[in-house]
Amino acid sequence: MTDSDASRLPPELARLRASIDNIDAALIHLLAERFKCTQQVGALKAERGMPPADPGREAQQIARLRALADEAGLDPQFAEKFLNFIVAEVIHHHEAIAAGDPPAPRTGT
Numbered sequence: 001m002t003d004s005d006a007s008r009l010p011p012e013l014a015r016l017r018a019s020i021d022n023i024d025a026a027l028i029h030l031l032a033e034r035f036k037c038t039q040q041v042g043a044l045k046a047e048r049g050m051p052p053a054d055p056g057r058e059a060q061q062i063a064r065l066r067a068l069a070d071e072a073g074l075d076p077q078f079a080e081k082f083l084n085f086i087v088a089e090v091i092h093h094h095e096a097i098a099a100g101d102p103p104a105p106r107t108g109t
């Protein structure tokens, strides 16, 4: 059975899914903005010969996000995993920039 036919959905489920779609869109936009910042950080670090990863900064971010998650009713362990997932991708980008092989720029069309 599939419930992909929106007209058959219970209205409450359709309403919740509409909110989920809006939230997912916001997350994508927020992530795009974050990666625009980190691309600039990667270029700055490469210019100055700084290492791609900064474990001290990451430890601060994890502590801060775990506390925010706790206050917000989100599992802090999930918040930490989510940050680590993003930061690992950022570090790959930084390494590629330092190697002179930056990720292709996105136009945002």
Ligand SMILES: O=C(O)C(=O)C[C@]1(C(=O)O)C=C[C@@H](O)C=C1
Pocket (backbone or CB within 6 Å): 038, 041, 042, 052, 053, 054, 055, 057, 058, 061, 086, 087, 090, 091, 094
């Ligand atoms: O702040 C930096 O130095 C970054 O390179 C950004 C960032 C992040 O994505 O937040 C990524 C890698 C570092 O290990 C720490 C933080």
